[in-house]
Amino acid sequence: MEELKCYMPKTLKEALEIKAKVDVIPLAGGSDLMVSHKRTMGLTPVFEKPVMIIRNLPELKRIYRNDKGECCIGAGCTSEEIAENTLCPWHLRQAASRMGAIGLRNSATIAGNIANASPKGDTPGPLYLLDARVKLSSVRGDREELVSDFIVKFRQIDLQPDELITEIIVPYSEDDFDYIFWHKVGTRKANAISKITVSQAIKFNKDDTVADYRVSATATGAKTNRSRDVENIIIGKKITPELTEQVIEAFDKVISPRAMPEFRREATRRMIRRFLSESAKRPKGKVIDTYEGYSVTGAPTPRS
Amino acid sequence: MVACDISKAVRRVDAVSKSEGTIKYVSDYSFDDCLWGRLVRSGIPRGKIKAIHLPDLPEGYRFVTYKDIPEGGHNYLHMIATDWKCFAEDEVRYVGETIGILVGPDRTKVEDLKQKIVIDYEEMTPAVTIDEGLECKGGAFVNSDNIHCRLSLNVGDVDAAFKKAAKIVTETVETGFQEHVYLETNGACCIPEGDHYVVYASAQCPFYIAKSISPLLNLTPDKVIVRQTTTGGAFGGKEHFPDVVCGPLLVAAYVMKKGVKMFFDREEDIENSVKRHPSKVVFKTGLDKDGNIIAMDSTVCYNVGGYLASSFVVLQRGCFHVTGCYSFPNIRSVGLGVATNTFPSCAFRGFGAPQTLFAVETHLCHLAEMQGLDPLEYKRRYFIKQGDTTSTNGKVVERVMIPEMLEQVMKASDYERKAREYKWGSGRGIGISFYNHGGAFTGNGEQAIIKARCQLHKSANGDVEILCSQTEMGQGFHTILPKIAAHVLEIPMEKVIFKDPDTSRVPDSGPTAASRSTMIVGELVEKAANLMKPRYDKEEDFTVETHYEHPEGFPWDQSTFQGYAYLGYGWGVCAVEVEVDPCTAEITTKGIWSSHDCGHLIDERIVHGQVNGGVIQGLGWGSTEVMQNIGGHFKQTSMSDYIIPTSMDFPKQGVYFVENPYQWGPFGAKGMGELVFNGSAAAYIDAVSKAIGKRISSIPLPTEEVMTYMLHGTDLKSELQEVR
């Protein structure tokens, strides 16, 4: 095959064949790659490797539930498509609906957001929280890997040269929890980059002990932070202020924010404390936010 | 149709073409035969240029520097002062300083070649902040003390008052850089035509460009014809800065004997354009035993950057506004324009006044709060009135309607109840600020310096053309001036023509700056229309001209800064209500209410739009608009890093006005474009301070800073530091 500067496959099969032979950069939405490779106005971006445009591959645009009831999201689905689709888990829809500008959300894809491996990425927080997996396809076949393993570290992913992210599979949703929490502190109220985002979910047993608790935070380290060990501190026990503080202190050791560390640590502490103490009260409704006033303050309410 | 009341809103003449996208901004012209230019700039904040290594330039490509300025030409840009060079010679004073312009026919090739230019420097230690500038870090590079300019003001006897004071307290208030973020970035094209050059530019002040850059080629200003193109926002950022863009284009066009065009992308524009001056105001305030202010001393330091340019005038306006809307018995203010190795600061909506107004409002809040008083009650004691002495020993000429405006804002915002119910530190707060803005150039500058002229020309078909140098940059002037003329002449607005100025065919009516256009040039148009009116039906083709004349009896001494600095001020009152998220320290603004006195409104909807935009720009300055300069480099270089407000950040505003016609303005109108920026940040900070119960004395205030104050801030009731 003659090496081109840009490939424009029409089908996934064609795309995987190209990927098997040529070291190409897959480009779907363009919201990261076209920006990081831009030159000045009117000039064509320059890429270090050939590019493969996969924006319109129909195979990557589906959202459905598989036979295990897991939510499967095509890699090429945009943030806006995810935000609008109620099949998608609540945490993910929240994150997708608050990612960048609307015009960008209609381009930016979930796979791109994962593959970018930015510590400030919006979707990894919920994906870590819900034990989501990426499906990686190649002419050799498919494999799956936890998103939290797939993102190796800052700007590095576990992708073989011939592989393409084709699907994101999310096994959990809000239905699996009694209370859910997602809060992004952005640089402003919309069209914002995350300063800190915390996702949480909790399920209680009948005796008020915690059946499951999860917390993830983004923009708090080189990659999204989550620790089952920290969550296990409270699982199987009843929420008490003392245990809550133990969770907070343990999670504080997991995160490692470089810029504005005090703010990011303190906001994380407060959001965990808030969620655990509020959910212990077993309020009506499912969503807990940072404070009562929030829902009526005109702060963004993502489309349901 | 003739409007019966000039305040009644009409459709802006440019609204449809702008909405349909058919109007042409400078980058929408093809300028087909022109070459492409890219500026090559200093990558270091301070040092000497040792060598410039160029790649092999193909035929038709050229790197143009100061060496290409012809004999007799001057390598400077005339921006009030003449210290800012068009091209750096051996010394560079800031990151982004123009060293040369690379030009050629293919823009990709130009960019490729530009990337290959290597410049060797002998680097020197830069001074970046005001404090570093004052300390002469790395050695002084302007005068012996890094002070570009200074002034002092004195009313009464501050030292004597201090001797009698029960207490003297000090406080420092600081503000940061602000980037204009006009949505259209800078761009221009310069084309040689016969014995002259034609410049097309996105700009506020076409005559400024002609005067500023013509000395580069030793030309008279009339040989550089400037045609303003539709300008997509300016806010002061296109007052003098287009000179920096157009100067190199002119020299390149001279060298290449061809037109040269250049458009900045956003990153280039943010990194390499002027900003609002960061400020540091140190107050020393003398209080009597009852806590009343008997004397206020202030040192006003502005970060001017590498070159002075227009900054002395900015600093003057800052000092003149340092007492805000108040009358204090003894006032002293020293202004210092500090040289630093940052991009030179320049005009930005408010022109130096917002910084000192923010400072005095904030300081008064803290003086009140340390006494346990609501700031409003304290500020009320000092409201300035007609006939009172100003900071320059002049008098306030007009009626001051602050009490009436306050009444409107308090009623609309339910201020009294909220101020009572929202306890300090409760998570909710409502703040209020008072501000003004002296309209037009200081003192007799309009007559002594600007000497504005304006013409109206009637054609045989009955059309009337307005000929002046005022520009439309979004503020609505293409609608305002024809409306004034049509109203006086009692002809339909469609019969009045007002085009983007071309310096070869319009008289110089001065810059579109200083909130002077409606107030000064609008008045000239009203006068001209009145001269034309009796002749309109009788004569077919004629021109009338008017000249600015300063009212008698209001002396001003520009050498001592004494006298009547401004004849007409705009006045404003703004209230802001906020809530703070106790988990995350995020601030949500719940309400914004303002009342303004801009005389009689020429078009209530245009004025309404100016209020909305100015208030939000001020709130951005006070909250999210962080622009850091680290080691001489701006850290925020894109619109995702530099955070200006979206539609979600602030709620719908309550907008109110008082009617207070100004005797020397058209139909009683006064300047208002800058006024509406001047106060919202102070009201916001007052509200946030109360909500978190902590004293805040610097802006901007991003969320993480709110958290820092919540954790470590000083309680509002604690005493300010005492000095003797």
Added chain:
Amino acid sequence: METRICFRLNGKGVALTTDPLRRLIDVLREDFDCKGVKEGCSEGECGACSVLFNGKMVTSCIIPIGAADGQEIMTIEGVSATEKGKIIVDAFADGGAVQCGYCIPGMVIAAYYLLSNNPDPTDDEIRLGISGNICRCTGYDLIVESIHLAAKRGGAIWKS
């Protein structure tokens, strides 16, 4: 490397042979003279370059033209010629939405996209709908009011 790319632009089939990595905004402005598509930030942040891509609002500065092959693009030139577009333009003019105008073509696209999906939006929904379009002049209030006006004037048209 040049490739032939065909797409529908403002309702008409068009084709060009060009580098597929050129930005959509550049092709629209330079090859098809759609100068109403404005460049504000070059990174999909400000919304000035908004166009409709298969009916969805996107920022054309971050899309390579290759991605438009076989797709449908509407620019402000196309939108403002439609009945719905005219209603918005008129409402913007009457409502005082326009100042410097540079963000406005993108804002019209945002309003069109919003009203086409939500014919009778609340204040908050309008603010959300234009939150990806940055305006430095207006403070947004009169834009929000103008979009209300367009919703009201358009009435049933927005549901069609």
